Amino acid sequence: xxxxxxxxxxxxxxxxxxxxxxxxxxxxxxxxxxxxxxxxxxxxxxxxxxxxxxxxxxxxxxxxxxxxxxxxxxxxxxxxxxxxxxxxxxxxxxxxxxxxxxxxxxxxxxxxxxxxxxxxxxxxxxxxxxxxxxxxxxxxxxxxxxxxxxxxxxxxxxxxxxxxxxxxxxxxxxxxxxxxxxxxxxxxxxxxxxxxxxxxxxxxxxxxxxxxxxxxxxxxxxxxxxxxxxxxxxxxxxxxxxxxxxxxxxxxxxxxxxxxxxxxxxxxxxxxxxxxxxxxxxxxxxxxxxxxxxxxxxxxxxxxxxxxxxxxxxxxxxxxxxxxxxxxxxxxxxxxxxxxxxxxxxxxxxxxxxxxxxxxxxxxxxxxxxxxxxxxxxxxxxxxxxxxxxxxxxxxxxxxxxxxxxxxxxxxxxxxxxxxx
Ligand SMILES: [Zn+2]
Numbered sequence: 001x002x003x004x005x006x007x008x009x010x011x012x013x014x015x016x017x018x019x020x021x022x023x024x025x026x027x028x029x030x031x032x033x034x035x036x037x038x039x040x041x042x043x044x045x046x047x048x049x050x051x052x053x054x055x056x057x058x059x060x061x062x063x064x065x066x067x068x069x070x071x072x073x074x075x076x077x078x079x080x081x082x083x084x085x086x087x088x089x090x091x092x093x094x095x096x097x098x099x100x101x102x103x104x105x106x107x108x109x110x111x112x113x114x115x116x117x118x119x120x121x122x123x124x125x126x127x128x129x130x131x132x133x134x135x136x137x138x139x140x141x142x143x144x145x146x147x148x149x150x151x152x153x154x155x156x157x158x159x160x161x162x163x164x165x166x167x168x169x170x171x172x173x174x175x176x177x178x179x180x181x182x183x184x185x186x187x188x189x190x191x192x193x194x195x196x197x198x199x200x201x202x203x204x205x206x207x208x209x210x211x212x213x214x215x216x217x218x219x220x221x222x223x224x225x226x227x228x229x230x231x232x233x234x235x236x237x238x239x240x241x242x243x244x245x246x247x248x249x250x251x252x253x254x255x256x257x258x259x260x261x262x263x264x265x266x267x268x269x270x271x272x273x274x275x276x277x278x279x280x281x282x283x284x285x286x287x288x289x290x291x292x293x294x295x296x297x298x299x300x301x302x303x304x305x306x307x308x309x310x311x312x313x314x315x316x317x318x319x320x321x322x323x324x325x326x327x328x329x330x331x332x333x334x335x336x337x338x339x340x341x342x343x344x345x346x347x348x349x350x351x352x353x354x355x356x357x358x359x360x361x362x363x364x365x366x367x368x369x370x371x372x373x374x375x376x377x378x379x380x381x382x383x384x385x386x387x388x389x390x391x392x393x394x395x396x397x398x399x400x401x402x403x404x405x406x407x408x409x410x411x412x413x414x415x416x417x418x419x420x421x
Contacts, residue, residue, distance in 0.1 A: 001317065001333065002082070002285065003310045004075055004128055005292025005340030008379050008401070012355045013300075013343065013364045014307040017252065020360035026315050027334040027381035034394045035377040035404035038338045040073035041087045041097055055375055057398040064350045068342055072373040075292070076139040078337035078407060079131025080104075083285075085411035093127065093145060094135035101135040105414050109283035110154040112418055115275040116282065117157025121240045121264045121309065122289030123181040124160030124233065125149060128337060132285045133158070146183030150191065150209065150231065154200045157271045157284070159232035161261070163213065164188060166235045168243035170258040177237050191231060200229060218262035218270045226274045234261040241309070242290035242302050251363055252301045252308070264288060264313045272320050281329070283418070286313055295340035298368040303341075318383070331384035331417050333410065339378065342370035377401045380410070386417035 003010075015024045037055040042048050048071035059066045073081075074090040081087055083104040086096050096102050106116045118129035125146035127139040133155055134148040149158055162181030167173055179185045190196035197208040210227035212218055213235055221230065234240060236258060246255030262270070268286050275282035288310030294303035314334055321330045345353035346365045356365025377398055382390055393409040 001288075001310070001314055001335075002079075002128060003288040003291050003307065003334075003336045004122075005295045005338065005373070006288075006307060006336045006379075007339030007343065007376050009343040009345075009355050009366075010291065010295070010303060010307055010339075011379060013366055014304050014311070016355065016357040016359075016364040017304050017362070018308065018360065020357065022357070025311050026318060030332075030334070030381040030383040032382040032387040032390050034380045034390055035398055035401035036335060036380045036410065037396070037404055037406045038073045038078055038081075038378050039375055040071065040077040040090050042071045043089055046071050055377065057396075060376075060398070061400055064348070064352065067339075067375040068370050068372075069375040072375045073338045074139070074373065075127035075337050076131055079128045081407040082337065082410050083132045085408045085415065087408055091139050092137055093130045093139050094133075095137055099137050104132060105411060105418070106132055106153075106155060106283055106285075108415060108418055113278070113280035114283050114418075115156045115278035115280075116284070117155055117159070117271050117275055118285045118287070119157065119264070119267050119271045120160040120287040120289045121242075121306070122160060122287070122293070123162030123238060124158050125162060125181050125183070126160070126289060128287045128289060129158070129160060129285065142180040143184045143187075146181060147187050150183050150187055150196050151198050156200060156229045156278075157232075157274050159230070159234075159267045159271055160289075161234050161236045161239055163233050163235050163237060166237055168237050168239070169245045170236045170260045172235075182233060191233075197229060215260055215262045215266070218266050222266060222269045222273055224273075226277065228274075228277070230270070230274045232262075232267060232270065234267075236261045239290040239293060240264065242293050242299075242306055248297060248299045248302055250301050252304045254301070264309045265316045268313045269316055269320065272317070272324075276324060286317070288313070291336075292340045295343070295368075296371055298341060298371060300363060300366050300368075304363075327384045331382065331386040331414070333380065333382045333387070333414070335380040335410070336378045337407075338373045339376040340373050341368045342374045342376070343368055377404055378407070380405070386413070389413050389416060
C-alpha cells in the first residue's frame, strides 16, 4: 500500500489532527518499521550536480536544502523501483534506463498463479498503478499504458478514477474530457460493451473485463460472488475527492465530499473480494494517490483528508487479513514513493522545526517548504512473517530516521516472499 507523496511529517500532522497525539495510526503499531531511500537515476542531461544522485544522510541533516533536489524521483521511476527492483529515469514505467522492459512483481505473481490487481484514488493509468502493471518509456503515454493494462496484462483488478464523462466533482458532462486515461475511445467502448481484455490466465481463451462505474456497483461487489476480472472506473475525472470544487485550502471536511464515488476503502474491499477467489493467493497494490496532489498544492486540509482515506484503507486491509488469511502467509507493506512538499513545522528553513500539535480536530502547525518532490527518506511499515527480511535489507543508517533500505530492495523482498526457494 503506497501513499503517494507523503512522508514522516505528513504522518505526524495527520496523527495530531486525528488523535491529538503522535504516531497513533494503525501502521505505527506494525512490528517492522524502517526508512527507505527513493532516489532515481539522473539523466546526464538533467545536470543535477553538484548534489549528484543517491542519498547522503550526513548532507541531508547538515543542509536544509539538500533534499530539495531537482532530480528527486517521480512516481514513475519510484513505482518501477518498487515493483521491479530496477532503478530508472523519471517518467519511465517498468523499463530500465535503456528503455528495456523489466519484469515486475505482478507478473511474478501471475506466474505463481496468484490473482493480481491495482487500486488507486487517481486515474488508474497514472504513474503508480502503471508502474506496477505496464511497461512504457513515458508515463505520459496514458492511452498506450491503459491499453496495455486492459488488453495485454494478466491483472484481474484495475480500479481508480479517470472517467471520461465526469468532471472533478463527479458531475456528468455534456461532452467528454478525454478518453486517454481509459485507453482511448475504442478501448473504452470495448470495456463498456464487455468485450475488452486478453487471455489473463493463459488458457488460450480471452477473459473479458467486467466494467463497474457507480458507487453502488463497487459496493455490491464488496461481498459475495464476483466476476473473474473487474475494471472499476469511478465516475470522476481525476481523483476520488482531492480535486473536487470548493476552497481547496479549507480545513479538512469543510467542503462537502463527492458522494457518488466509492471511498478508497470501498474500492480496496471490492478488489480483495474479487482477488480472493483464487486459492493460490493474491498480489495487490493500493495507492493513496492524491496525498501527492494535495501536497503539490500545499493544501494542508486536503492532504490530511487524503491521508486519512488511505489510513482507513490500511485498517480495512488489516481487518481483511485477520478475517480471511493470517500473518504467516500474508505480507502487508505500507510505504510511500517519495515525499512531496518538504513539510516541516512553522519557522523551518534553514533549521528543521517540528510539526506543532494543536490538538485533535485542529489543523497542526505546518510549513510547506516546496511544491515539488524531495529526496527525503520515506517511512515504511510492514506486518507479516515475511517482513522479517526487511532487517536484512535495511543495512544503511540515517542519524534521524534510523536504519533504511532502498526502494529497489522492497521489490527484492516481495519477490523473495512470493518465491523463497
Ligand atoms: Zn507528485
